[in-house]
Amino acid sequence: MIKNKLSFKAVAVIALLLCSITLSSCKKVEQKKFLIGFSQSTMIDPWRINMLEQMKDAVQKNKDMIDFIFTDGQNDNMKQISDVEDLFSKGIDLLIISPREAEPLTPVVERVYNAGVPVITLDRNITSDAYTCFIGASNFKIGQGAGTLMASLLKEAGQVIEIEGILGATPTIDRSDGFHSIADSIPGIQVVEKQPADYLREPALKIMEDFLQSHPQIDGVYAHNDEMALGVLTALKAAGREGAVVIGIDGQKEAFESIMAGRMTATFIYPNGSAQAVEVAIKILKGAKVPKKIELESQLVNNSNVKLFYNPNSYF
Amino acid sequence: MGKKAGIHSLLKRIWEKYNILLGLLVLFIFSSLVSEAFLTARNLLNVMRQVSINGIIAIGMTFVILTAGIDLSVGAMLAMVGCLCAGLIKFNGLGFILVLLTGLGAGLLMGAANGIVITKGKIQPFIVTLATMTSIRGLAFLYSKGRPIVLGDSTPSTLQFIGEGYIGPIPVPVVLFLAVLALSSFILRRMVLGRYVYAIGGNEEAARLSGINVDFYKTVVYALSGLFVALASLIAIGRLGVGNADLGLGYELNAIAAVVIGGTSLMGGIGTVEGTFIGAVILGILNNILNLLGVGSFFQQILKGIIIIIAVLLSKKRT
Numbered sequence: 001m002i003k004n005k006l007s008f009k010a011v012a013v014i015a016l017l018l019c020s021i022t023l024s025s026c027k028k029v030e031q032k033k034f035l036i037g038f039s040q041s042t043m044i045d046p047w048r049i050n051m052l053e054q055m056k057d058a059v060q061k062n063k064d065m066i067d068f069i070f071t072d073g074q075n076d077n078m079k080q081i082s083d084v085e086d087l088f089s090k091g092i093d094l095l096i097i098s099p100r101e102a103e104p105l106t107p108v109v110e111r112v113y114n115a116g117v118p119v120i121t122l123d124r125n126i127t128s129d130a131y132t133c134f135i136g137a138s139n140f141k142i143g144q145g146a147g148t149l150m151a152s153l154l155k156e157a158g159q160v161i162e163i164e165g166i167l168g169a170t171p172t173i174d175r176s177d178g179f180h181s182i183a184d185s186i187p188g189i190q191v192v193e194k195q196p197a198d199y200l201r202e203p204a205l206k207i208m209e210d211f212l213q214s215h216p217q218i219d220g221v222y223a224h225n226d227e228m229a230l231g232v233l234t235a236l237k238a239a240g241r242e243g244a245v246v247i248g249i250d251g252q253k254e255a256f257e258s259i260m261a262g263r264m265t266a267t268f269i270y271p272n273g274s275a276q277a278v279e280v281a282i283k284i285l286k287g288a289k290v291p292k293k294i295e296l297e298s299q300l301v302n303n304s305n306v307k308l309f310y311n312p313n314s315y316f
Numbered sequence: 317m318g319k320k321a322g323i324h325s326l327l328k329r330i331w332e333k334y335n336i337l338l339g340l341l342v343l344f345i346f347s348s349l350v351s352e353a354f355l356t357a358r359n360l361l362n363v364m365r366q367v368s369i370n371g372i373i374a375i376g377m378t379f380v381i382l383t384a385g386i387d388l389s390v391g392a393m394l395a396m397v398g399c400l401c402a403g404l405i406k407f408n409g410l411g412f413i414l415v416l417l418t419g420l421g422a423g424l425l426m427g428a429a430n431g432i433v434i435t436k437g438k439i440q441p442f443i444v445t446l447a448t449m450t451s452i453r454g455l456a457f458l459y460s461k462g463r464p465i466v467l468g469d470s471t472p473s474t475l476q477f478i479g480e481g482y483i484g485p486i487p488v489p490v491v492l493f494l495a496v497l498a499l500s501s502f503i504l505r506r507m508v509l510g511r512y513v514y515a516i517g518g519n520e521e522a523a524r525l526s527g528i529n530v531d532f533y534k535t536v537v538y539a540l541s542g543l544f545v546a547l548a549s550l551i552a553i554g555r556l557g558v559g560n561a562d563l564g565l566g567y568e569l570n571a572i573a574a575v576v577i578g579g580t581s582l583m584g585g586i587g588t589v590e591g592t593f594i595g596a597v598i599l600g601i602l603n604n605i606l607n608l609l610g611v612g613s614f615f616q617q618i619l620k621g622i623i624i625i626i627a628v629l630l631s632k633k634r635t
Contacts, residue, residue, distance in 0.1 A: 043613055072613030076565065077556055079603075082366040086607035089359040090351075103466050104556035107480065127468065167462035168562055196462075 034285045035067045036278075037092035039083045041100035041124075042075035045199060046227070047250055050316035051098070051123070051272035058278035066282070077104040084108045088117065094285055096277050098122040101170060106130075118284045122277050124170055129292075133280050135273040137296040139171045142268045143178020145300060146247050149266060150183065150220050153245045157188030158219030161211055163204050163232060164196040165224040172196070175224045175249060192218075197228050204231030212239045220245040226255035226267050233263050251301060256310040259303055266302040269309065335630050336579050336594050343598060347605040354608055361487060367600035368489035369548045371593060373567060374574035375500050376544030378592045379537045381575050382504075382517045384584025385441035387541045389430060390571055392452035394564035397423050397549035399456045402465035402559025405472065412472040420546045426452060427542020431535030441538075449568070456561035465559040479554020489551045496544060500589040513537060517584030573620075574599055577627040595627070 036059070043049055052070060059068040071087060073080030080100050085108060087095060095112055099105035102125060110130040113119045119131040150160060160183065165172035176194075183189045193211050197204035204223060211218065212235060221236075221244055223229035229248030236242050242263065248255050251269030258264035273296050280290050301309050331338070348355040373390050380387045401419040404410040410418070426448070434444045481488040504510035512533045515523040524530045553559050578595030580587025602623060606616045 069610035070612075071607050072616075074613070077560075077563070078366075078369060078552065081555070082362070082603065083607060085362040085366070086359075086604055089353045089356065089362065089604075090608050090610075091353060101464060101558065101560070103464065103468060103558040104560075107555075107557070166562070167457060168460070168464055168560060173463060 033065055033067045034093045035069065035091065036094050036096060036281055037087035037090065038068065038070040039073065039080060039087060039095065039097040039099075040070055041073045041080055041098050043072045044075060046252070046316055047225075047270070047272065048098070050314075051274045053315050054272065055096075055274035055278060058275045062278065062282060066278075066285075073100055075100065077101055080105060081108045084112060088112050088115070092117060094118045094120070094281050096120045096122055096281060099124050099126060102127045118281075120277050120280055120284070122273055132284055133290045133292060133294065135276050135280065135294045135296065137271050137273070137298050139174035139270075140178040140181075142249055142270060142298045143175040143180075144182050145178075145268055145298065146175075146222055146249065147179040147182025149300065150179075150222060150245060150247060151186050151189055153265065154189065154219050156186050158245075159190050159192045159215065159217055160220040160222060161208070161215070161218055161232075162191050162194040163207060163221065163223040163228045164194060165199040165228075167196045172224060179222055197223075197231070199225050199227055201227045201231035201234075204228035205235050208232045208235035209239075212236070212241065218244050221247070223248045226250045226252040229264060229267070230254060230258060233258060237263075250316075251299070251309065252316055253311070253314050256301065256306050259301065259306045260310065262303065266300060269299040269301060271296040271298070336577070336591055336598075336627070339627065339630070340594050340598050340601075343601055343605075347601060347608075351605060351608040354605060357485070359604070359608075361485065361490070363600045363604045364490045364493075364597075365487040366603070367596045368487075368493040369552055370567065370570045370574060370599070371493045371596035372496050372544050372548040372551070374571040374578075374592050374596050375496055375589050376541035377568075377571040378575050378578070378580055378587060378589050379500070379504075379513060380441070380541050381572075381580050381582060382513050382584055382587055383534055383537050384517045384520070384582075385434070385534065385537070386445060386572070386582075387427075387430065387538060388442065388445040388568045389426070389449040389452055390541065390545050391564035391567035392449045392456065393423055393426050393542055393545045394549045394552065394567060395456040395561050396426065396452050396459070397546045398553045398559040398563050399460040399465060399561055400559070401475075401550060402467055402553055403459060405467060405475075406465055406470060412474040415472070415475070416550065419550055420543055423542040423544075423546025423549070424539050425542070427545070428535055428539040430542070431538030434538065435531035435534050453561065460559065460561045462561065467553070467557050467559070471554070471557050475550065475554040476557075477554070479551050479556070489555070492547065492551065496547065497589055497593050504589060509533065509536065514585055517586075519585075570599065573624050577624060579627075598623070598627075 038055060040048060040052055059066055071083035073083055077100050095117055097109060106126040106128050109119055109126050110128055113130040121131045121134045123136045125134045164176060183191055192215060195207045197207050221232050223232055226248035229246050232246055236244060245265045247265055248267040249270055251267055255264055255267045276294060283290050353359060377387055397419050400422055401415050404415050404418060430445055430448055434441050478488055483491050512528050515528060516530055516533060520530060552563060574595035575592050577598055578591030580591060
């Protein structure tokens with residue numbers, strides 16, 4: 001008897017659960033909103049978390065007309081392909097994607113685009129033209145900017161260390177190639193060491209400690225992002241060799257603070273374009289024409305202009 | 317009363333034998349109810365294709381774990397074979413058949429090397445494959461010079477077919493996954509190798525004393541894992557159109573998760589590849605439904621960990 005009662009209760013609970021689920025899935029009868037799906041490549045990186053947060057802010061401002069859903073590719077091309085497929089199954093009206101890598105993500109984005117769903121590629125593009133609009137900044141140009149700045153600050157002579165991002169990743173390649181396209185053409189500038197620290201502070205700190213041991217003279221350090229530049233600064237400070245030029249990329253709040261304190265030389269803001277992406281998405285959904293490519297300008301930030309860009313309340 | 321007890325013990329037996337399958341069923345029904353996008357042919361075929369690569373790796377891993385071993389180098393081998401095959405196509409202009417044979421051969425050799433170091437060096441599999449995981453990944457970076465080997469239009473059509481093609485409505489990776497499952501099930505149930513795998517995992521010393529060449533069969537098992545990884549790698553580069561040294565980072569954990577959810581004991585000797593198949597599908601559906609519901613990615617990772625614990629608790633009750 002007791003058992004029967006128990007199982008009756010269990011059935012009742014399950015039935016209630018099922019009812020509530022069915023009800024909750026029925027509630028979206030109101031006015032039709034557009035569903036924007038965002039496929040982010042990874043969320044390990046604060047810059048990419050910031051991209052998502054700013055996108056959510058932009059969506060929030062337009063919440064009466066758009067719903068938003070996002071996925072995290074967990075730094076894995078296969079996972080991100082699955083994510084795009086899932087978003088497509090979900091029935092999104094527009095896809096915003098920041099592909100982890102161009103080539104592998106191209107076919108799945110093509111399928112979505114060819115099925116009539118507009119696609120905005122953000123930060124990194126795909127290899128075909130099966131997208132509506134690309135929004136992003138040029139890592140190669142930023143690398144060139146860093147190379148030019150390094151050469152002029154060192155008066156075209158000096159030993160430079162390069163701290164790279166994740167090996168094989170497109171931004172690493174572009175930030176490196178851009179830098180070398182300038183640095184290698186100036187005989188006085190020697191890139192004496194080059195090591196990846198995966199865009200992370202702690203590995204950059206360790207690598208820099210080793211280089212400080214092996215190189216009595218270091219005039220400049222080019223780090224592929226601010227996070228690593230900050231690690232480099234810690235190592236320089238600990239070794240009492242803070243005179244070196246340190247250039248980073250991204251425009252992280254902490255890097256700005258370091259520039260204001262006179263420790264870091266400069267950084268290049270690498271804009272994430274998420275606010276623009278939502279803006280362009282709304283235009284597309286309303287049927288307006290948008291350009292195929294929107295190139296975001298980078299900005300050199302140094303001691304002379306850092307106050308203009310510093311925002312103590314920024315996520316990043 | 318007697319009848320009731322009979323039913324009760326019958327239910328218990330069914331539960332003990334099929335709890336993983338029931339878990340899958342519950343997840344499936346739940347998913348169908350909460351998202352109208354879930355129960356569509358397109359979505360389900362997508363999910364199956366998504367799980368194929370991890371599934372094939374996990375089946376190889378099942379053999380290894382059944383012998384009470386572990387293979388942490390699967391993700392690195394996936395990258396190495398992928399880079400090698402992409403390189404052979406792009407830099408050496410090799411045809412598909414040669415690429416296929418070299419790729420599978422490379423996987424087999426790397427796996428066999430794991431097995432030989434483990435058995436002849438008498439070092440724990442965890443340590444050996446942890447070491448080869450790093451070295452093989454390094455080799456992949458060295459071979460590819462740290463840059464993706466982009467095939468693009470030079471992808472052989474057969475390779476593309478393996479990764480992206482369909483046989484009827486079924487994606488080719490799914491067909492290959494099912495074929496690997498059927499083959500492995502046959503090996504474990506009907507072949508000497510299968511009997512020895514369970515015997516070694518159950519009690520290695522007893523197996524040795526009864527005349528089984530334990531070192532040889534353990535090496536075969538690691539070689540088999542390498543071979544399956546190589547097949548998965550061919551699917552991956554066919555799908556991605558690029559060989560990249562960072563392919564498959566952390567895939568060893570996904571594979572182990574599928575095996576464990578599927579009810580195979582890490583102590584060896586107990587488990588089936590069918591269980592692993594279900595484990596892989598459960599993980600795939602979980603990914604899919606959480607995406608469809610728009611559950612945040614941080615929460616997804618937490619939930620996946622919890623599911624693994626629950627699955628292990630369930631299978632523990634069984635033994």
